[in-house]
Amino acid sequence: MEREKLEEVNSSLKDRSLEKMKKKFKISKPKGKLGVLIPGIGGAVSTTFIAGIESYKQGSGKLFGSLSQMGTIRIGKRTEKNTPYIKDLISLANVEDLEFFGWDVYPQDCYKATVKAGVLDRTLIDNLKDKLERIKPNKAVFNKKFAENLTGKNIKKEKNYFKLALELIAEIKAFKKEKNIDRLVMIWCGSTEIFFKKGKIHESIKSFEDALRKNHKGISPSMIYAYAAIKCGAAYANGAPNLSVDIPALEKLSKKNNVPIAGKDFKTGQTLMKTILAPGIKSRLLGLNGWFSTNILGNRDGEVLDNPKNFKTKEESKLSVLEHIFQPEINQELYGDFYHKVRINYYPPRGDQKEAWDNIDIFGWLGYEMQIKVNFLCRDSILAAPIVLDLIIFMDLAQRAGMYGIQEWMSFYFKSPMVGENLYPEHDVFVQSMKLKNTLRFLAGEKNIDHLGLDYYYE
Numbered sequence: 001m002e003r004e005k006l007e008e009v010n011s012s013l014k015d016r017s018l019e020k021m022k023k024k025f026k027i028s029k030p031k032g033k034l035g036v037l038i039p040g041i042g043g044a045v046s047t048t049f050i051a052g053i054e055s056y057k058q059g060s061g062k063l064f065g066s067l068s069q070m071g072t073i074r075i076g077k078r079t080e081k082n083t084p085y086i087k088d089l090i091s092l093a094n095v096e097d098l099e100f101f102g103w104d105v106y107p108q109d110c111y112k113a114t115v116k117a118g119v120l121d122r123t124l125i126d127n128l129k130d131k132l133e134r135i136k137p138n139k140a141v142f143n144k145k146f147a148e149n150l151t152g153k154n155i156k157k158e159k160n161y162f163k164l165a166l167e168l169i170a171e172i173k174a175f176k177k178e179k180n181i182d183r184l185v186m187i188w189c190g191s192t193e194i195f196f197k198k199g200k201i202h203e204s205i206k207s208f209e210d211a212l213r214k215n216h217k218g219i220s221p222s223m224i225y226a227y228a229a230i231k232c233g234a235a236y237a238n239g240a241p242n243l244s245v246d247i248p249a250l251e252k253l254s255k256k257n258n259v260p261i262a263g264k265d266f267k268t269g270q271t272l273m274k275t276i277l278a279p280g281i282k283s284r285l286l287g288l289n290g291w292f293s294t295n296i297l298g299n300r301d302g303e304v305l306d307n308p309k310n311f312k313t314k315e316e317s318k319l320s321v322l323e324h325i326f327q328p329e330i331n332q333e334l335y336g337d338f339y340h341k342v343r344i345n346y347y348p349p350r351g352d353q354k355e356a357w358d359n360i361d362i363f364g365w366l367g368y369e370m371q372i373k374v375n376f377l378c379r380d381s382i383l384a385a386p387i388v389l390d391l392i393i394f395m396d397l398a399q400r401a402g403m404y405g406i407q408e409w410m411s412f413y414f415k416s417p418m419v420g421e422n423l424y425p426e427h428d429v430f431v432q433s434m435k436l437k438n439t440l441r442f443l444a445g446e447k448n449i450d451h452l453g454l455d456y457y458y459e
């Protein structure tokens, strides 16, 4: 067959399979309340997020940084000048309909925990006192082995992991019934657990459940929460770099139970900057000799990460980003030998107001060397809160659309995006943004945008 004909057939096949998929994903309307389940509800990210939502409900807080609330999306050709808000294109859950429920190792209610986190102004927090005081953490499923630096005592007594999962399931069901909840999303905002690799017990649903029953050392608390969530039909997103739902057994369970899952590690601060800068450097074929990143931060997250075993989990997550963007195996001369170092230093005086420094050694034409210095004075939880909101809203959308298993289009929000077998993750934030927006266009029944644009110039 001649080439043109072949391309025509290919594109019509692609269109037909997209059409078939469209029929598969029929979105139901978001009615009633959306229950938000948060392990780590007393932490800096969770409390900044919840206080932000309550402040918005009171009419004062603005949800800056949230794509689901403030983002727009182009539909059709540029000449059509059609750029609606995402929330006007596709039916999303209302922020007013979110209902919170969570667990924490520390017993303080959400008001006290927000004050303790030290991210938001005291006046803002005090204005929300009534609302925040009502949110109290349930006793946590916790194992000190996975986060040694935590000393809280608000922990469930049961020792058997399987029974602990059943306890979580019972709590989730009771919450759903009591608050008349329609749908559920769980988001892990708990501390980063220590680094370990997946093994045999993480392979099948059966081996995982056996391991739960036998209190196997390869089962971390976040896996127990993820298991309970999926069993209850709650979508699950993992904001930390530890494995949690990123194991074959739980992926299989999520497919079996029609539950969407996503992770890992919220992409904020330094890594966000990295995945903004690195694609630019690469696109102009500037070479890279080295990238040195260091941080100071003084919140509880920093305290947990001060333990080398927990830092190792974060380090792995942060390091993989550049390898994937620069593709040294393909671009040997430019990126074959760059040195990448990441440091996190726990420095209490800074609290949540992290400061990050990057020194980037690059080279250009004829090998002449140059340097870029980045000094980002950011606020960790302020950057993470809108991500939490978007993940809740989009994971609920996925669930209503009948999507299940890994949601790669959520990569935009993660440092170590979960992807299907044999796929490498996309780290370039612009590719991730395009993937997310094209998925939204697709779900809304609109054409994807590929930015070719030749149609403006040629018939």
Ligand SMILES: NC(=O)c1ccc[n+]([C@@H]2O[C@H](COP(=O)([O-])OP(=O)(O)OC[C@H]3O[C@@H](n4cnc5c(N)ncnc54)[C@H](O)[C@@H]3O)[C@@H](O)[C@H]2O)c1
Binding pocket: 039, 040, 041, 042, 043, 044, 045, 046, 103, 104, 105, 106, 140, 141, 142, 143, 147, 150, 152, 188, 189, 190, 191, 192, 193, 221, 222, 239, 240, 241, 265, 266, 267, 268, 269, 299, 300, 301, 302, 304, 380, 381, 383, 384
């Ligand atoms: N803030 C950011 O920008 C950012 C970015 C990427 C990832 N993260 C990750 O998000 C998570 C939350 O960050 P944070 O700054 O709020 O940390 P944090 O230390 O303030 O909060 C974590 C909370 O989780 C609780 N916790 C720990 N183990 C638990 C368990 N098994 N069950 C219930 N609760 C448990 C802790 O008691 C604590 O209150 C961390 O894992 C962090 O690494 C944060």
